[in-house]
Amino acid sequence: MTTSLEQPTPAVLDDPETAVLEVARRAREASRALATATRATKDAALRALADALVASTDRLLAANAQDVERGRTGGMSPGLLDRLALTPQRIAGIADALRELAALPDPVGEVVRGSTLPNGLRLQQLRVPMGVVGMIYEARPNVTVDAAGLALKSGNAVILRGGSAAASSNEVVVEVLSGALVAQGLPGDLVQSVDAWGRPGAVALMHARGLVDVLVPRGGADLIATVVREATVPVIETGVGNCHLFVDASADQADALAILLNSKTQRVGVCNAVETLLVHADAADAFLPSALAALGAAGVTVHGDARTLALAPQGVATVAATDADWATEYLSLDLAVRVVDGLDAAVEHVRAWSTGHTEAIVTQDLRAAERFVAEVDSAAVIVNASTRFTDGGQFGLGAEIGISTQKLHARGPMGLAELTTTKWVVHGDGHVRP
Amino acid sequence: MTTSLEQPTPAVLDDPETAVLEVARRAREASRALATATRATKDAALRALADALVASTDRLLAANAQDVERGRTGGMSPGLLDRLALTPQRIAGIADALRELAALPDPVGEVVRGSTLPNGLRLQQLRVPMGVVGMIYEARPNVTVDAAGLALKSGNAVILRGGSAAASSNEVVVEVLSGALVAQGLPGDLVQSVDAWGRPGAVALMHARGLVDVLVPRGGADLIATVVREATVPVIETGVGNCHLFVDASADQADALAILLNSKTQRVGVCNAVETLLVHADAADAFLPSALAALGAAGVTVHGDARTLALAPQGVATVAATDADWATEYLSLDLAVRVVDGLDAAVEHVRAWSTGHTEAIVTQDLRAAERFVAEVDSAAVIVNASTRFTDGGQFGLGAEIGISTQKLHARGPMGLAELTTTKWVVHGDGHVRP
Structure with missing residues (x-):
């Protein structure tokens, strides 16, 4: 196995579980570089990702045309076909969303609480990245870009499992984003997909506890129920709205x-x-x-x-x-x-x-x-x-990764802050507990 | 099935899953009364619980003596036996911890964020109770009281699954607390135990998604790993500290x-x-x-x-x-x-x-x-x-329900605020989305 930026092609790793755990390990390693990156570095990367997507418009349209054709022959409804389809205007819109993310404040480093304790210990609760965020979602290639952008801005690596309906589009999107990150001096492994390993790959992702910090399923009720039942990684349930x-x-x-x-x-x-x-x-x-x-x-x-x-x-x-x-x-x-x-x-x-x-x-x-x-x-x-x-x-939170309908961690629209956790930092001067 | 305060004895409901789901339904119903209770009501109840425990010292000691005797004949280590044992002084200390909880600020109702949006919508993010909290833990009857007190102060019903080593003590503790709540005009179902249904009851509790909002396992690494693997209810992993x-x-x-x-x-x-x-x-x-x-x-x-x-x-x-x-x-x-x-x-x-x-x-x-x-x-x-x-x-958070070692929802010591979630409240004047 390799941890360098040169990724093995999926075919090299036949067993989906081994392969996905290796993806997750590389994501965790990559996330370390990002966790301490400055806002300026992250924002420059977001703008570079936007430029790279626009520059790859022809490749993206060609791959997307394959998905749309497969959907049409497979009997996909006109509404879903419309949501799947990319156009030059839509690609420009997706790129603009990344530039808007760059303009949002950085949640990382925010002091959530802080005080000096009676014994003189100085206590701070700081907002820090989660580490590795997993997204399991359906169709729509714009979600792939949104998720990658939100993860990057909040200091996290992201592992994506998109719907098979958009597989060709997503493959190119991930390639373009990953390449643009490397060109910015950041690890390409910050944005990875496990689509190549199909359903067993998705299951392996749900079980990668310790390597993946949170899983956000986004899609229909069936998809969400499956993830909630199957995952040992903590899940934030999103979106079903009656x-x-x-x-x-x-x-x-x-x-x-x-x-x-x-x-x-x-x-x-x-x-x-x-x-x-x-x-x-x-x-x-x-x-x-x-x-x-x-x-x-x-x-x-x-x-x-x-x-x-x-x-x-x-x-x-x-x-x-x-x-x-x-x-x-x-x-x-x-x-x-x-x-x-x-x-x-x-x-x-x-x-x-x-x-x-x-x-x-x-x-x-x-x-x-x-x-x-x-x-x-x-x-x-x-x-x-x-x-x-x-x-x-x-609600003025900026971009959102989904709307949580559970009570743990985040409830309602989830923006950048909801993709972070906190760390307690304590400064003493030789303090011991009496 | 009954939702009145007169509970059926466990023997009436033979199937553990049915029985525990009924416990959870009653807990959810009871939690509604508490969610809108004032701080004064909750604090008076906490002080009444403290008084009731002290007044029941003899009953508690008798039940605890059975647990200690069973532990001793079963070969429990002197250290664990010491943690299991109650004394009049320890019962007074446990009661005092409830009175200290009464003195802490109420987390419910705190405005976490708020703003008036450009279109005039008034937005507030308010701290509200989770609803129903499940605790799965080992030995030590003081944890039973702590968990009940923390849940009550934060506006939640609690369902307890204690270790079999403390079963006799916990049974009396729950009976005393539940009775004291009823005497205060609150539902006795706010504090319930599923110990009567053994391990299958614990499994049913872990699967009561939709009825139980969060599960906090507290104990050794094996207990925590089992809950994480088995539960479909969201879990906060606590306590393993290398x-x-x-x-x-x-x-x-x-x-x-x-x-x-x-x-x-x-x-x-x-x-x-x-x-x-x-x-x-x-x-x-x-x-x-x-x-x-x-x-x-x-x-x-x-x-x-x-x-x-x-x-x-x-x-x-x-x-x-x-x-x-x-x-x-x-x-x-x-x-x-x-x-x-x-x-x-x-x-x-x-x-x-x-x-x-x-x-x-x-x-x-x-x-x-x-x-x-x-x-x-x-x-x-x-x-x-x-x-x-x-x-x-x-850290000055007051009482704690455990120390979270996962990144979702809460990280580090978990006090009252960590047993709450938030609700977005939006006030408009006929606003529609353009």
């Missing part, structure tokens, strides 16, 4: 309608789109007929309970809702709708069915707003605004 | 000797005791003979490399060190000692063998101190002080 909007009796109805349409239709395939509307029984007669009509006009199919369906105007596509609807993250122009007897029933519904991502209330009643905020146990709780705001960029 | 002390060429030799003896012998069975001494080759001739003599006089057996053994005075117990010594957390009056060629070699040794708990350097060289702090990747890095300071109480 989000709710509750229209209270006191809601401003114009606000409620605008927030509902924005939450459902501004973009449908995303984790912070609303999937279930809950309406206070006292507001149902006034609100639902026009709201359902507006949803219908926007092409939304309403999966309603009996009280909802009784208020649906003609011409709106409706389906009788079952428990399966309350549990579903549609990611499509479908919406579950239920009339509830009040705030308590709304909170109970959310507690029973939510994935803990984002829930919103529209209300003019201060006590209702405060109770909803206190009693709903989700990563983001929103009063009188669209669920679509739960997003690293919208 | 700690190093590096005496640099420029060290003040009197400081170095005092720090060495304190780190090794002030208390030997703890995770922050030093297990390996590394000595700069330039300091070895001057430092090691007297240091080894002092260690020998303190009853320490030295496991040395060849260069160390050549400097050992007569009468010091020595063993030739192998790689197994570099890897061992002795937790006894044994110390591995190695002469290294300089700072680089010391850092390499630490990187190869450390468990990432605590490493210390003794030096008068500023650059050496700074490099050691920057390059050693451990939860705590200490300059010119004893490794024994890595401790929640010593």
